[in-house]
Amino acid sequence: xxxxxxxxxxxxxxxxxxxxxxxxxxxxxxxxxxxxxxxxxxxxxxxxxxxxxxxxxxxxxxxxxxxxxxxxxxxxxxxxxxxxxxxxxxxxxxxxxxxxxxxxxxxxxxxxxxxxxxxxxxxxxxxxxxxxxxxxxxxxxxxxxxxxxxxxxxxxxxxxxxxxxxxxxxxxxxxxxxxxxxxxxxxxxxxxxxxxxxxxxxxxxxxxxxxxxxxxxxxxxxxxxxxxxxxxxxxxxxxxxxxxxxxxxxxxxxxxxxxxxxxxxxxxxxxxxxxxxxxxxxxxxxxxxxxxxxxxxxxxxxxxxxxxxxxxxxxxxxxxxxxxxxxxxxxxxxxxxxxxxxxxxxxxxxxxxxxxxxxxxxxxxxxxxxxxxxxxxxxxxxxxxxxxxxxxxxxxxxxxxxxxxxxxxxxxxxxxxxxxxxxxxxxxxxxxxxxxxxxxxxxxxxxxxxxxxxxxxxxxxxxxxxxxxxxxxxxxxxxxxxxxxxxxxxxxxxxxxxxxxxxxxxxxxxxxxxxxxxxxxxxxxxxxxxxxxxxxxxxxxxx
Amino acid sequence: xxxxxxxxxxxxxxxxxxxxxxxxxxxxxxxxxxxxxxxxxxxxxxxxxxxxxxxxxxxxxxxxxxxxxxxxxxxxxxxxxxxxxxxxxxxxxxxxxxxxxxxxxxxxxxxxxxxxxxxxxxxxxxxxxxxxxxxxxxxxxxxxxxxxxxxxxxxxxxxxxxxxxxxxxxxxxxxxxxxxxxxxxxxxxxx
Numbered sequence: 001x002x003x004x005x006x007x008x009x010x011x012x013x014x015x016x017x018x019x020x021x022x023x024x025x026x027x028x029x030x031x032x033x034x035x036x037x038x039x040x041x042x043x044x045x046x047x048x049x050x051x052x053x054x055x056x057x058x059x060x061x062x063x064x065x066x067x068x069x070x071x072x073x074x075x076x077x078x079x080x081x082x083x084x085x086x087x088x089x090x091x092x093x094x095x096x097x098x099x100x101x102x103x104x105x106x107x108x109x110x111x112x113x114x115x116x117x118x119x120x121x122x123x124x125x126x127x128x129x130x131x132x133x134x135x136x137x138x139x140x141x142x143x144x145x146x147x148x149x150x151x152x153x154x155x156x157x158x159x160x161x162x163x164x165x166x167x168x169x170x171x172x173x174x175x176x177x178x179x180x181x182x183x184x185x186x187x188x189x190x191x192x193x194x195x196x197x198x199x200x201x202x203x204x205x206x207x208x209x210x211x212x213x214x215x216x217x218x219x220x221x222x223x224x225x226x227x228x229x230x231x232x233x234x235x236x237x238x239x240x241x242x243x244x245x246x247x248x249x250x251x252x253x254x255x256x257x258x259x260x261x262x263x264x265x266x267x268x269x270x271x272x273x274x275x276x277x278x279x280x281x282x283x284x285x286x287x288x289x290x291x292x293x294x295x296x297x298x299x300x301x302x303x304x305x306x307x308x309x310x311x312x313x314x315x316x317x318x319x320x321x322x323x324x325x326x327x328x329x330x331x332x333x334x335x336x337x338x339x340x341x342x343x344x345x346x347x348x349x350x351x352x353x354x355x356x357x358x359x360x361x362x363x364x365x366x367x368x369x370x371x372x373x374x375x376x377x378x379x380x381x382x383x384x385x386x387x388x389x390x391x392x393x394x395x396x397x398x399x400x401x402x403x404x405x406x407x408x409x410x411x412x413x414x415x416x417x418x419x420x421x422x423x424x425x426x427x428x429x430x431x432x433x434x435x436x437x438x439x440x441x442x443x444x445x446x447x448x449x450x451x452x453x454x455x456x457x458x459x460x461x462x463x464x465x466x467x468x469x470x471x472x473x474x475x476x477x478x479x480x481x482x483x484x485x486x487x488x489x490x491x492x493x494x495x496x497x498x499x500x501x502x503x504x505x506x507x508x509x510x511x512x513x514x515x516x517x518x519x520x521x522x523x524x525x526x527x528x529x530x531x532x533x534x535x536x537x538x539x540x541x542x543x
Numbered sequence: 544x545x546x547x548x549x550x551x552x553x554x555x556x557x558x559x560x561x562x563x564x565x566x567x568x569x570x571x572x573x574x575x576x577x578x579x580x581x582x583x584x585x586x587x588x589x590x591x592x593x594x595x596x597x598x599x600x601x602x603x604x605x606x607x608x609x610x611x612x613x614x615x616x617x618x619x620x621x622x623x624x625x626x627x628x629x630x631x632x633x634x635x636x637x638x639x640x641x642x643x644x645x646x647x648x649x650x651x652x653x654x655x656x657x658x659x660x661x662x663x664x665x666x667x668x669x670x671x672x673x674x675x676x677x678x679x680x681x682x683x684x685x686x687x688x689x690x691x692x693x694x695x696x697x698x699x700x701x702x703x704x705x706x707x708x709x710x711x712x713x714x715x716x717x718x719x720x721x722x723x724x725x726x727x728x729x730x731x732x733x734x
Contacts, residue, residue: 025712059719059720060720060722062720062722062723063722066722066723066726068726073704073707073708073711073729073733074711074726074729074730076708076711077707077708077711077712077714077715077725077729078715080712081712081715081716082715082722082725
């Protein structure tokens, strides 16, 4: 076993502001990185900590006024004694010395004594804190800490208990991360996921982004997990063009559109509040046929309709004009010939099959908002129904499966205005009560309603630069000041800060590669299961 | 009598002793470490070397001829001169340890003095408290003495640069905020 290097001693500290360490003179300050995982060996406890800030200090201001020059002997003499580096640490967890298991981990309630040694974390420290895949299926390896090879695991059981978020500015690998996390969820099989795949990146083969400019394709979830994943498509042609038949084609009838669905499109369609009022009036008269009725009219008929329902003529005309755009969507139909796609989705969900809903070429924000909201609203209604039933009967077989809705461009649904209207906002707030939670993916977390943000359990955050975004991500995180600098100093690729419910302490990880090795690992148990099933079919149970 | 001895203590106190060299001009170098084989054996750093007439009232006269010639013509005048050196006491041997603080007894008069061997210098200068003793020694050119002492130890350490760095760090601790002085010491030590 490698002996861990002592990198300094604790010199100062407070529970509120964290601990300061004087870097050992033989350590180069440039080897110390923000976000690194270190262990402080106190007298009675070990403190698992993260490096949050690094500062250069000098005992005398004269040194700084007349910096040493020449052959560097003076520099070496001063290094570590008169000029030294102070490293700020944030203790995150403490463990009684000699304690082995991660269940003994406690939140930090004290600070380490003066001159406690600080050492680099060893491999087994990481295992003790984050668990490992050998400890059970709920542990899913997401990557490794900075400069280390031991895997950091997410506790998926805890992950699905709450809504979660993956944030990061464009090009930081949010999609890759999401694919990783989804693979973990699918492999574990406790929760079912429904992915609103706006850019067709999850289902079947997606473009690989690479910093070296080399492009290629990576496997989608359908390729990895076969019949555990169902592909639904709003644009079957596009799905087929990529070489796969969707399991189901999705059509939405005009009768399925409710006024609330239009209300969240206010921004997108530039509707004014009177237009929404008019829609309500229409609904009062025609009930669920209101949209079909409106779109079937033309020219002067619209004005007549306005008179008939008592709406403002111009605003109804505007509503009519703008909603006409729906007729260009190939997935909007008058009659559902193949049954209700959402009912089919529910069937799949009940069977524990994960769904990827591809939008194909329907990549307009309008289509995405409309469809995602209609589906989420319906599914949410059904889940509330199921949950209420379960609460009434309390029979285990009635317990609904935990459902995770995966949502890109989440701020469109969860901004302070929309969060009050959309089903997503409701799901985010109600949390797990009705067995539905969200996995929101966004590059602009500051656009998401604060109330929703504070309900997010686990946050996986790639590089963010905007101060407001960083602020938003750290909402509801105690002692967030140190994490701020860590967040701003992440690499732009493959580095994320994971914090919240599913990890015992915030940690910066280098995410694992999404490559052949990963494919093999996540599908390994899958193959074994399939084999077992075949054996069962061939030889009968217990055979 | 072992041949390496070269002087004899003629004046002694707790902090400093004076030794007279048996041969004229044969003093150990300024700043070098010497050892008095007394009880206990005492270590000192040569802090002043002087050659003068034995009789305080008689000054040597300038003859205006080279030393070799003078020695041939008037050998007796060299007998009237003595080389003496003063050494600051920086520690003693408390076998098997080397102590870097003042000995319980000063070296005895007429004890013999010899320069320390390379190994002895290395053992002694492996600790750093002697620098503090030099810094606080009275009536010596402190900075010059420290420069000379560290340079001579540096030779014994085979001119290992790490030794200089460590010495510098020690001095920077001792001199606290006197960065200017530290700079001048380090600069001259490394020349």
